[in-house]
Amino acid sequence: MRYTGAPERRAELERLVAHGGYISSADAAQRLGVSEMTVRRDLRLLEEEGVLRRVAGGAAAHSAGVPFERRDEVGAAQKRAIARVAAAEADGAEVVALDAGTTVAAVAPLLHNRTIVTHSLPVIETLARDSEPRLIAAGGHYQPDTRCFAGPIAEETLRGIRCDIALLSATAVGLDGLWGTNVLDAAIKRLLARQSSRVVLLADADKLQKTSVVRIASLDTVDLLITDARADFGVLSRFEEAGIAVRVAE
Numbered sequence: 001m002r003y004t005g006a007p008e009r010r011a012e013l014e015r016l017v018a019h020g021g022y023i024s025s026a027d028a029a030q031r032l033g034v035s036e037m038t039v040r041r042d043l044r045l046l047e048e049e050g051v052l053r054r055v056a057g058g059a060a061a062h063s064a065g066v067p068f069e070r071r072d073e074v075g076a077a078q079k080r081a082i083a084r085v086a087a088a089e090a091d092g093a094e095v096v097a098l099d100a101g102t103t104v105a106a107v108a109p110l111l112h113n114r115t116i117v118t119h120s121l122p123v124i125e126t127l128a129r130d131s132e133p134r135l136i137a138a139g140g141h142y143q144p145d146t147r148c149f150a151g152p153i154a155e156e157t158l159r160g161i162r163c164d165i166a167l168l169s170a171t172a173v174g175l176d177g178l179w180g181t182n183v184l185d186a187a188i189k190r191l192l193a194r195q196s197s198r199v200v201l202l203a204d205a206d207k208l209q210k211t212s213v214v215r216i217a218s219l220d221t222v223d224l225l226i227t228d229a230r231a232d233f234g235v236l237s238r239f240e241e242a243g244i245a246v247r248v249a250e
Contacts, residue, residue, distance in 0.1 A: 009034065010042050017052045017061050021214050022183035024058035056141035056151035060183050078204045078228035079103040081249035085226050086167050087111060089200050089247075093164035097192045098123050100148035100185055101169025103202045117161050119154050119188050121147045136161060143182055150184035158191050166196035168222075172210035173203045175242055177219050179212035186216045193221050205230035219244060 009032055016023045016031070025043070029036040043059045046052050052059045082103050087110035090096050096111060098104050100120040108116065108126045116127055119138040127133045140154030168189050170178040178201065180186045193199045201222045208231055224245045227236070236246050 006042070009038075010046055013039070013042055013059075014046060014051050017059050022055070022058060022060040026057075028058065055143075055184060056153070078230070078249070079106050081228055082202050082204060082226050083107045083110060085247055085249040086200060086202055089224065089226070090114075090165050090167065095161070095163045097161075097163040097166040097168075097196055099166070099168045099189050099192055100143075100146045101202065103204065104167050104169050107167055107202075117158070117163055117192075119149045119158070121149070138188075141184065143185055146182050146185045148185055148188070150182070150188050154188060155191055158188065158195060161195060163192070163196040165198045165200060166192045167200050167202060168193065169202050170207065170212075170216055172212040173201065173207050173219075173225070174211070175219060175238060178216040178221070179210075180214045180216050181212055183214050186214050189216050190221075193217060198223050200224045200226060202226050204228050205232070208232070208235050 012032060013023070013028060016028065025036045025039045028039045032039065043052070043054050047054050047059070052061060079102065083106035086107045090107070090111060093114060095115045095117060098108060098116060098118040098120060105120060105122045105126070108123045115134040115136060116123065117136045118124060119140070124135065124137045127135045138149055138154040138157040140149040141151035143150050171181050172179040180189070199222050201224070203225060205228050208227060219242055222244055224247060225239055226247045226249060228249050231248065236248070240246055
């Protein structure tokens, strides 16, 4: 359908971004029957109005997530316990993928003598302080809410790397899958899972009771769930019945 009127066109752009969380300029131009230059101009105006935020190659909905620094303060003791168990699970792996979660970032200092693949700025900063870092960092469009790099450039880098294990996080976890708040970061998590022989999900008990807006992946993507001792036994039993191994960090 061709949207020739600017107000109607921008309203449709707003609807598309709100519905899907993200849309590329090329896809929007095709859907609306206008040029990508027109779409980019509309997105710039919508960003100025606070409706959405422009990202590499298109636009995304404003994140509903908690800023990284505040998330890092929540459940610090539980995150440290989960991180210790996760580090043990990664023992023997030569190449380890770490995503941009705060609990995953807590694992980074515990991993030694192996290659780390990541798009997380906090993980990069931690490992860069090592005297002999073995680090593959994927750059791209910076996401302030998750303090990570994402988008096509980061994805292209990660497609060329195979990992023994991926340590991933999510904002919410349920039998219906893994959920987050950032569309571009969700795409990176899916890619890291596909590129890894084994996927371990790090999720404190609170995340097993939450919901979120951006679907990351189905539950069968995960081989092992690591959570903390506050998790409800009945909830954990349902994960195990779904075929997911569970470990509780004490």
